[in-house]
Amino acid sequence: MIYKDILKRIKPSQNEKNRIKVIVDKIIKVIEEKAIKEDYEVKVQLTGSIAKDTWLSGSADIDIFITFPIDVNVEELKEKGLKLAYYCNEVLNGIATEKYASHPYLKISFEGYSIDIVPAYYIEKTSQMKSAVDRTTLHTKYIIKNLKNYQKDEVLLLKKFMKEVKVYGSEFKTGGFAGYLCELLILKYGSFENTLKESSNWTEETTINLENYNITKSFKDSLIFIDPTDKNRNVAASLTEEKLNEFIFASRNYMKNPKEAYFFPLEKRCQIEDILNQIKDRQTKIIFISFKIPDIPIDNIYPQLKKTSDSLKEKLEEIEFTIVKNSYWSDEKEIAILTLEFDTWTLGKYEKNVGPKIRYKKASEQFTSIHENVFLEDGFLIEKRERRFKTPEKFIYHVFKEDNIKILKIGKNIKDNIINGYKLFNINDNEILKNEMFLDYLDDYLHPSQHLKR
Amino acid sequence: MIYKDILKRIKPSQNEKNRIKVIVDKIIKVIEEKAIKEDYEVKVQLTGSIAKDTWLSGSADIDIFITFPIDVNVEELKEKGLKLAYYCNEVLNGIATEKYASHPYLKISFEGYSIDIVPAYYIEKTSQMKSAVDRTTLHTKYIIKNLKNYQKDEVLLLKKFMKEVKVYGSEFKTGGFAGYLCELLILKYGSFENTLKESSNWTEETTINLENYNITKSFKDSLIFIDPTDKNRNVAASLTEEKLNEFIFASRNYMKNPKEAYFFPLEKRCQIEDILNQIKDRQTKIIFISFKIPDIPIDNIYPQLKKTSDSLKEKLEEIEFTIVKNSYWSDEKEIAILTLEFDTWTLGKYEKNVGPKIRYKKASEQFTSIHENVFLEDGFLIEKRERRFKTPEKFIYHVFKEDNIKILKIGKNIKDNIINGYKLFNINDNEILKNEMFLDYLDDYLHPSQHLKR
16 A cells, blocks of 8 residues: 555644744743733643644644643642633634633634643643643653654554544543554554554453553553653543444455555435435334533543443343443534334233243232232243333333332433433434434444445 | 132033943943953953042043953954954944054043943052053042042142143143042142242252152153152153243243133134235244145144254254244145245355365365365355255255255155155245134244243
């Protein structure tokens, strides 16, 4: 495979680099000057993929750390740090949002760039760390020091491949590979292709220990990449089993038949008509349940949607409906939708309530004294009784009520919104098909693993 | 419970007894005189419930054994025995059918009575036995010697109760209690009620050893009643687990609420309309498969029907249909019908063919090289493929063909009749509802255990 053409398209141009440099230099200058003026003792550091020169064209996230000496107390750090960040935003005339990771930081939207200004401590080794964000500067330094110039292209190829097969990004929603992990994989395996090749051989207990540390801590994750800056930390801790498997599948598919297409977005059409036809073709029943999401970080909502969806599936299968697939989606602003797809969605009127073996005399006598319609089958006493929920909808109407919802394992932040205003609909009777993001989700739903193959 | 009135109805009247005695005396005289004339050395013996005075009014089966000395060879025994039997039938002017148990015997239908004339050896203890039928004379002698006069009524109550709850009769079709076993139970437990009471406490390893033999043989049956005439034989060997459980259930129901009704046929109406309504009410799908039965003893056909029915159920469940109940019926003359009742009888168009874990590299590569539409789910590779059989009917049409039927475990004697002329129908489109026996079967099908409760 020749990667020259691909790199041309994914590597930032000199122009793009220059523009970023101008912005970065300006931000650093503004903060440094303000700090001097206020008499704050800080070092302003560029971190992340721009500092490491491993960012993909068009997706430059600028990470600026305002680092304070470690003897500054945390309240002072927060106050002074945010003050400098807000001042910077004023000068830039950007749009600022306060965010939180270990402690508050500022996200500035400016000229199409996303700029994080993060107060942290200035540390030179992990033992000095006061909060998790402090470590970032060490990561940046480690990569700058160790990643050879020609390996940067390999990092870009790996990041872009991961991005397009949808396994890139360590935030909770994705559960994929962090940028730092990509860089470390290239340090370990030397090249993009070799990383893909080697990943195929990862067993379920792979440990990669670049610095040959003497490891004393035991990790439970399915891929363990010991952080070269901290032997007690697994860089891949937030990587889910699912994303790891997806990466392995995509890697094998790519190595068998390498194509440029893997480095660019999958061409999907998402025509409403196509999607409706495909759903019809499956001859199953799909139920959607929509409700408003609360105003909390989306990373907190996704696990709650998953938990609720899985619990609904479990309970519906207990009452003998067969679920082909369950899933969830959110526009990350207003609504979430749970999807339940059934192979079996109507059942006979009666069900068997299996009692004790007839030979267990006491239990049998108790069973027959409680129940009316008891017969004997294969040595067991069975009560013939009317099914309570003849359709999945009936169960959902029942369970989504204040008094009944406790039988589900449901996300605590979404519970009230579900009880107070869920809507149950199917593919034919809703506005939702006008939402392109939802269509995109349905397309992925109907074609699982489509991103992993080209 | 006062049994006087019941006994009055189930005990043979003096009149009935006299009539039987006349017939029995005549048969014995005819055979004895003929034997003398032919110079055969035989003893003619009345056996069975008439000899033991434990038969139910209206159901006298007359068992006459023509016993030969044990030094006569078996061919001679068969020839001379049948010759005497046929002669007897000639004199009676009855209708004779040759039957077989160990060796041939003659069943004569005469004036509404069924008379078995059975050639056997004259033996005085089990060790002399040459074939299984020889043992019958020993059983008769044992009961006559040990059963007290007042216990005969208890035997009648037990037999009639068992008959009406449908657990009486040791032929293969029923798999129930033999008459001899009933008599032994009364010898053991003293009375009808005590037998019912004690049966409730039978564990799954009950052994009853009336003569306190030193047992060396180990039996696998769930009720073991050592034959007082043969310590190596279990009288209850042919009693099925099912009939044993049914007897226990009926006994408990009776003891809780004793009623005369248990001694008389269950009142069923079997109105077509009722049955159709009850089937409709279940909201399931019932499929019937009818075919001609071959001209072999019905006891050989029933196990083949069961085997075929169970195998069909197993295969249909493998392809994800859900069966509530499967059953079979035969008119014992011309046809048999298999019944399959479904809770789930339509399924989505596609199914998941679950392949290896993605982490098993070799297996994964083989799987993806064979199959087209492969995706990843929970760490496994899955092929999405079209379901071959979308309805149970499609599977049945497929499997009941010469080349495909081998995937079923099917009765060997009914196989050809199924392949060459089965008919698949449902409750709405068949002549069969005109058959009262079939309606009776359907009534029992719809009300399992109805005979065990009153």
